[in-house]
Amino acid sequence: EADIYQTPRYLVIGTGKKITLECSQTMGHDKMYWYQQDPGMELHLIHYSYGVNSTEKGDLSSESTVSRIRTEHFPLTLESARPSHTSQYLCASSAPTGPSSYEQYFGPGTRLTVT
Amino acid sequence: GQNIDQPTEMTATEGAIVQINCTYQTSGFNGLFWYQQHAGEAPTFLSYNVLDGLEEKGRFSSFLSRSKGYSYLLLKELQMKDSASYLCAVRPRSRGSTLGRLYFGRGTQLTVWP
Numbered sequence: 001e002a003d004i005y006q007t008p009r010y011l012v013i014g015t016g017k018k019i020t021l022e023c024s025q026t027m028g029h030d031k032m033y034w035y036q037q038d039p040g041m042e043l044h045l046i047h048y049s050y051g052v053n054s055t056e057k058g059d060l061s062s063e064s065t066v067s068r069i070r071t072e073h074f075p076l077t078l079e080s081a082r083p084s085h086t087s088q089y090l091c092a093s094s095a096p097t098g099p100s101s102y103e104q105y106f107g108p109g110t111r112l113t114v115t
Numbered sequence: 116g117q118n119i120d121q122p123t124e125m126t127a128t129e130g131a132i133v134q135i136n137c138t139y140q141t142s143g144f145n146g147l148f149w150y151q152q153h154a155g156e157a158p159t160f161l162s163y164n165v166l167d168g169l170e171e172k173g174r175f176s177s178f179l180s181r182s183k184g185y186s187y188l189l190l191k192e193l194q195m196k197d198s199a200s201y202l203c204a205v206r207p208r209s210r211g212s213t214l215g216r217l218y219f220g221r222g223t224q225l226t227v228w229p
Binding site for chain 2: 105107
């Protein structure tokens with residue numbers, strides 16, 4: 001079983017608030033990812049990281065930011081939440097190069113609702 | 116991005132066999148993955164193909180043809196708990212900071228009836 005955690009699991013927040021979605025993994029994985037997924041739609045990569053102090057934007061334009069100060073921690077921050085940010089946010093990690101580098105392990109997700 | 120296509124929905128009955136197809140077009144290829152995602156839950160890894168042929172894992176098998184840009188997931192002896200979305204994901208050949216990225220299809224929602 002994968003050891004990757006996300007908090008909170010559910011969040012309802014008003015427009016304009018600043019929020020941080022937490023993601024932690026205890027597997028020592030170098031690679032970490034943030035995806036956004038709407039019901040019935042594909043996962044869209046919004047940010048990824050290949051190690052400490054290395055982050056990149058993904059395919060989906062996002063108003064969020066990320067940081068990677070420690071290997072195990074990859075938080076995502078929205079400076080000013082808007083209703084268009086309402087979605088499911090999934091964090092994932094994968095092993096560094098080697099036979100197991102292909103598999104991404106997903107956290108349970110955070111369902112965000114912005115009112 | 117990558118062009119990944121799979122059917123939106125499929126239905127089947129308990130005990131039956133179902134095949135979920137996935138076609139893709141990528142700039143280089145370095146592996147195809149199948150994930151299962153139950154409603155409201157995170158995706159979980161099912162299978163991985165990087166060479167042509169069939170990979171079998173219990174009731175689930177996955178096939179790949181790189182020349183055709185085609186894969187399928189075969190589920191045998193269907194059970195009610197197999198009702199879920201099945202995601203096809205492709206890892207294109209890449210290097211440097213993009214190494215390891217996956218591109219996901221929209222998923223196929225499978226409903227298993229008693």
